[in-house]
Amino acid sequence: MFDLHTYFVEKIKHINAALESILKTSGHPDRLLEAMIYSLMAGGKRFRPVLCIAAAEAVGGDLKDVMPAACALEMVHAYSLIHDDLPAMDDDDLRRGQPTCHKAFDEATAILAGDALLTLAFQTLSAIADGNDQQAVKWLRVIQLISHAAGYCGMIQGQMQDIGSEGSRLTLNELKSMHRLKTGALIEVSARCGAELVDADSDKIQLLGSYARHIGLAFQVTDDILNVEGDPDIMGKAVGTDNLRQKSTYPSLLGLEESRTFATELIDNALQALVSFDQKADSLRAIAKYIIDREK
């Protein structure tokens, strides 16, 4: 059986080292950089960069070939969390049990740290500017994919819809569409970029995109389920909060049982997308199974 925990630990070690080296070499450690480091190195799951690496490995590539993309994806994710937590948005004081960036620093610094991480993502993606021509084409394509997924037709649009939907009841399709934009687009592109950068053929890229789309949505569905029936001691955070806030969730729209069925179907579809892949895709298969079995 594939040891997913060890796999994650090992990849996270590499990802964190790469992130640290980018942050150390490109500036002086002032308050702005401190805030960037605070949020970027706050111990996230590194789900998007690991997915990017696992997708590259699934088609025979290596971690080294995709590391700038893996780092950029995490920077985009970190910036989006900083801005989502702001008082004008979700107004959250805590993130992963720690004060959010605007609480640990101040609001202006948090806005700028988010802006700086987003900008640094593109600086990182274009850092091979003096490399060879063929490499340049690939990295330009990855910048196109990530900027599209993160932009106003993707993640930012999803956040806008999420804010706009507060207090109103969404339909199932509206809820799916919002999640597809807010988190799904960047998760899908994480897998696609990994595959693109190691020259996977377009069929494989499509399949890995489909895999990631399905696990991205499944992650959201199980998140909602855990908010109803999870163990707060295991999860390290309160449950029942969605219900209190009258948030539209899969359990509230579908019921718990049907939400579980939906999540299982999504994971089945994700695994189905991988049937033509060999054992190099076992990490991706293990990630899919973990999403549905997780208790936190």
Next chain:
Amino acid sequence: MFDLHTYFVEKIKHINAALESILKTSGHPDRLLEAMIYSLMAGGKRFRPVLCIAAAEAVGGDLKDVMPAACALEMVHAYSLIHDDLPAMDDDDLRRGQPTCHKAFDEATAILAGDALLTLAFQTLSAIADGNDQQAVKWLRVIQLISHAAGYCGMIQGQMQDIGSEGSRLTLNELKSMHRLKTGALIEVSARCGAELVDADSDKIQLLGSYARHIGLAFQVTDDILNVEGDPDIMGKAVGTDNLRQKSTYPSLLGLEESRTFATELIDNALQALVSFDQKADSLRAIAKYIIDREK
């Protein structure tokens, strides 16, 4: 004599058409896009994109070759204004006589519209992803230049310093350094990108960068001078505001007379950088002279 007014009018027409076509084709006109259009099409001077085009023309290039860069530079500028105006930053209600983005919409929308414009800049710069290899190398290099100038070693760092310096007296060197980062870096890179994209040789690129660095600072110095002795009727805004706010400015540190001398020296240096250029650089020369002679 070079007719700078007609030159600007003509270039702005092209730039606005290009910006409109990007905003129209890449999404549905929802509230987020409305806010982006509101700020981007609010009638700015288009100084950075015109500079980019003029630099390209100075080395024999054409507007068409650099238009995505010109548009991206304006998007980065527009995003920075939206975020700078936010309540947590400069807390400005008006920009160019119109309500700022967070006043016309709301704070969350303004933060997201800024984020989306920054992201769209990189989407625009990578849009030739399926073009030829040599083109890709150039655009990747431009993404590197712009992300560096806009990022936490450039514009964002400058804004951070500007916020941090409020109420305290800066030295002349601190003031110069803050401006070099906050506005100078993006202005310099505007000229460089224009030249890079039309294959100027590296000497010319350096000279155009030096030209832009000097006019960028001169612009700031004359801005400070106009805030002391400008005619509010011609300028369309109040004067004397820097003094009321006890802001560190060139006149407050150097006196008016020496500030004028400093601005003249900067413009002389800018013009000096252009001596090896032929009449194709006349637009750049006219821009330099305009900066020091302007009344608004």
